Amino acid sequence: MTWAMFVQHTLNGLTLGSLYALIAIGYTMVYGILRLINFAHSEIFMLGAYFVFWGITLFYLPWALAMVAAVIVTASVGILVDRVAYRPLRDAPRISALISAIGVSFFLQNVTIVVFGALPRRVYRPAWLEDPILMGDVRVLPLTLFVPALSLLLMLGLVWIVYKTKTGLGMRAISKDIETSYIMGVPVNRIISITFGIGSALAAASGIMWALRYPQLQPVMGSIPGFKAFIAAVFGGIGSIPGAVIGGVMLGVIEIMAVAFFPDLAGYRDAFAFVLLIVILLLKPTGLMGEKLEDKV
């Protein structure tokens, strides 16, 4: 393998990894606060992609506007899902909320099939995204540079919200102890809604970039990336935002590198992440950065 190819694979890995990381943040934030695996998160990712291209083809919105609108609409869907399907189950056994989430996931996926049809749709990329950039021997699509950069920007914004604003303080308080937060006057339900909104917005951003990178829309397109992002969140330590970012990037790079170095294993690409999940859960269930969750008796 030449140096140029190595750089190219690394950049591809970083692109894929930052897309995983953006989704993983949503999983980890919701899990940190509610101890709920938001199964519908992968469908939120898918909806983000669909909304953009809906906005462009149906309402003739310009690209930038369509993206912003799609992110906002998707965030609202995320908040709505929490309000309707999860909030009534706050006091129920944890698995009830997970089953509800599985139901929501199937619901969103099939509503998309009903509205947009089940067939894959081609995504037309703007022309300036099609020409590869040459850097010496390294040939990369503009997206390969653009995606990690934008992802980094979004993550910095998130860090600012979580560590510098009052809302972020509320989030951190709830994830430590939800009942005490109630007593201390934290507007718990509003903060949970905001959390779902932020997580969904990041997933939508990831979905849009995913659709530009792999230009095809499909109602089931969210399942595999969503699941891998969940695995990335567990890998990094569920509940920890830096963990989700590191886990996502690492998973993306490992996945691309594994296929690049062992092309024979390409068929097992999708199984790799699941094996990783099982290994992490067995050896270090708290992940790289996670805190230990105690069993309450």
Add this chain to the structure above:
Amino acid sequence: MHAKTKAILNLLTVAVLGLFLWWADDNLDGYQIQILNLIAVNIILALSLNLIYGFTGLFSLGHAGFMAVGAYVCSVLILAPEQKEMLFILEPAFGWVREAQAPFFVAVVAGGLAAALFAVVVGIPLLRLGDDYLGMATLGFAEIIRVLAINAPRITNGALGFKGIPDHANLYWNFGCCVFTLYVVIRLVASNSGNVFKAIRDDETAAKAMGIDVFRQKLLSFTIGSFFAGVGGALLASLLATIDPKMFTFVLTFNVLMIVVTGGLGSITGSVLAGIVITILLEWLRIVENPIYFGDWELQGIPGMRMVVFSLALICIILFRREGFMGKREFNWDWVARRFGNKAGRHAS
């Protein structure tokens, strides 16, 4: 009511079921018989998941994986060597795959045993995990099985799967297996093991404190449940006559989970009733996905509508009636006797 009377009534019920099947075999059309067959298979699958999740509290989402194992093992055993020769076009089958042969009954049991073996192998590491993590890990297992099936063309014929699997699974086989599963699960749940399972479900820490070997009991329940999942998968393969890796996705597990949750977690009666009702609804709702004609006027079918309805139903049940239709209640002859006021029921307590 005396235990003897109940046993006679149970036998009578089975006899009535047998008579009904005998009548159905001659008088119903192929489609209706197919629905009856699916009901039997779905009841087996629901009972097996209910044993694992409803009675022992192990949130397993790996059902599709165990079904796939059962289906593939059974198909390989009942397909004739010449058929397999024709089927394996991607790569020739291994010699032992081509030559493997067994009668249908043995093949179904082998499917179940293979699934049980997988359950032991994945159960030993995974059952240490807590509820939602266990769900995700078992879901991961099911996906791994699917990827393996695609990537092992010399055993499974890869993405193409098998066609023309002999259709041995008729009404009698399916309902025979169904009644057998029902019998085993009822006896198991009523036994001391059943009490231990429920103790683990209700409070694992307390069960451990009472001296129960929690891990061993969990593994027992998981293995028995997976055995029946494998049996269900084997019957399904012979019933549908064609299998491929795409069939064993998460949707399959979702359908079984929906039946169990709707019927009531920890209610055998609930699983049976929901198995019947939901299988019929699943078929009946196919209507909305196909075009309907009123004379010349065509109402277009809506693909995907069926799962929209079902996922919505699942959400509503979880939100408004979490215990399902039956809760933890069971069908009981005493109740029937009281209800219809016969003397025997009133005098015995």
